[in-house]
Amino acid sequence: MSGASSRTVLVAHPGAEMFGSDRMLLESVIGFVESGARVVVALPARGMLDVELRRAGAEVVIIPMLVLRKVLLTPRGLPTLFRDMFRGLRASWRLISRVRPDVVYVSTIIIPQWPLVARLRQLRAVSHVHEAEASGNRFVNTVLYLPHLAAHRTLVNSRFSLDTIAHALPLLARRSVVVYNGVASPELPAAPRRDIDGPFRVLFIGRLSPRKGPDVVIDAAAELARSGHDVRVTLLGAVFAGYEWFEEELRRRAAESGVEVVFAGFHQSIWPFLEDADALAVPSRVDEPFGNTAVEGILARRPVVASDSSGLREAAGGYPTSTLVPADDPSALAASFARIIEQWPTVREGVDESRRIALDRHAPEQYRATVTGHVVDPT
Known part of the structure; x- marks a missing residue:
């Protein structure tokens, strides 16, 4: 890709496990690295994903960040929410100054500060939405999606996710693109057994x-x-x-x-x-x-x-x-x-x-x- 080798991508992700959105984050980073870009990934903690990201060729930094969890949205959780919000703002601002990225890629909606900070720093931001609960409270969904209006482009993982966004925040849906997940597998998985003998x-x-x-x-x-x-x-x-x-x-x-x-x-x-x-x-x-x-x-x-x-x-x-x-x-x-x-x-x-x-x-x-x-x- 033209110019990719001179670009720096700063990636923000809310965890370091290896579940669905973590695996998709890894696939995205592999693509960025393969394009020739420098890739720096910000995580809130070490874990299995951290190891795989470094193996893929990315730089990984551990910094404080606000990760929205239900427990934080309770009276008891509010002090932690405000603490993590201010610590996260300071850490992300400093990291951007140090890394000097060309684009910020924000993985999931539960790290809401990142698209806002990127916009304030006059950087291109892309959000990737992996969450959707159509049966959830519309007001809560709107609040969760709202910070991602600051992104220049939003990627979503299904038509269902896009429809959920459209119900809560139509303006964001109009700026969103469906990208179905890429799912890796062994080259030749074993065939099912010939007969059901035993359980x-x-x-x-x-x-x-x-x-x-x-x-x-x-x-x-x-x-x-x-x-x-x-x-x-x-x-x-x-x-x-x-x-x-x-x-x-x-x-x-x-x-x-x-x-x-x-x-x-x-x-x-x-x-x-x-x-x-x-x-x-x-x-x-x-x-x-x-x-x-x-x-x-x-x-x-x-x-x-x-x-x-x-x-x-x-x-x-x-x-x-x-x-x-x-x-x-x-x-x-x-x-x-x-x-x-x-x-x-x-x-x-x-x-x-x-x-x-x-x-x-x-x-x-x-x-x-x-x-x-x-x-x-x-x-």
């Missing part, structure tokens, strides 16, 4: 939180077992700090279900678990802006059953081996698992076509090029 192996990937619905998977598996099927569930993920009570509840529910439930914890690589699975469940109860996990299941050549809602319709819809079911409905989820078992030879034959479609829709190279075009070398 039907269901995998859940994600935070162990009520929003994501791992308890729905346990209840569905229990119902499937009551109908005569042998089934095993693996929960791949961990809880947020403060949600330990929910893991305890899940373990109690698992013990009462009569089904083998494996609590695998968090693992950076999900592919060995997908290889061992017969089907992936994505049973989110609430709005998902997109649904990387569903795409990863399809790319892994596994049938996927996802909630028929929000961005999951875009992520999991239109594939021969994916099924959409009503959210928070264990019976519908169990029925879908039963159909997969009954139609296993047909399902097995369809996974390669599903993978081909997913590769066409979500090639990481295409994602990197598109985001880089908007950020590093805009026309």
Whole structure:
């Protein structure tokens, strides 16, 4: 890209884990680096993402920043909010003076100061929105999206996200562009096993939180077992700090279900678990802006059953081996698992076509090029 090698991109991101938006941030940074730009990433803490960013060729700096969490929007959290806001303003201002970027790329809506600071410093800013809750409070959504009017361009990860923005803040939606997530996968994932001999192996990937619905998977598996099927569930993920009570509840529910439930914890690589699975469940109860996990299941050549809602319709819809079911409905989820078992030879034959479609829709190279075009070398 012309002039990219002389540009400096300052990237701001609110965490250092390796979940959906973190992985997309890494893909974006890889694209910026590949274009020849100097890339400096500001994070609030060290973590697995920090290691991967440096491996990709970016410089990483750890600075204070305001990261909006629900706990901060309570009377008890307000002192911390104001403290983080002032510390974050000072730190971002100083970092911009030191790095002297040509453009600031702001990842997610929960670091609201960055587009405003970039605008004050007369820098081009691009926000990338990975959050959308159409069922949420419209006023709250408007407040969250409002700072991103300071950005020159806003990227969003689905039509659902764009529609949610349009409902809350039409002016921002008119300046936004949909860029579907790029999802990496192994070059040749293992085929599904030829026959279902032994337990039907269901995998859940994600935070162990009520929003994501791992308890729905346990209840569905229990119902499937009551109908005569042998089934095993693996929960791949961990809880947020403060949600330990929910893991305890899940373990109690698992013990009462009569089904083998494996609590695998968090693992950076999900592919060995997908290889061992017969089907992936994505049973989110609430709005998902997109649904990387569903795409990863399809790319892994596994049938996927996802909630028929929000961005999951875009992520999991239109594939021969994916099924959409009503959210928070264990019976519908169990029925879908039963159909997969009954139609296993047909399902097995369809996974390669599903993978081909997913590769066409979500090639990481295409994602990197598109985001880089908007950020590093805009026309």
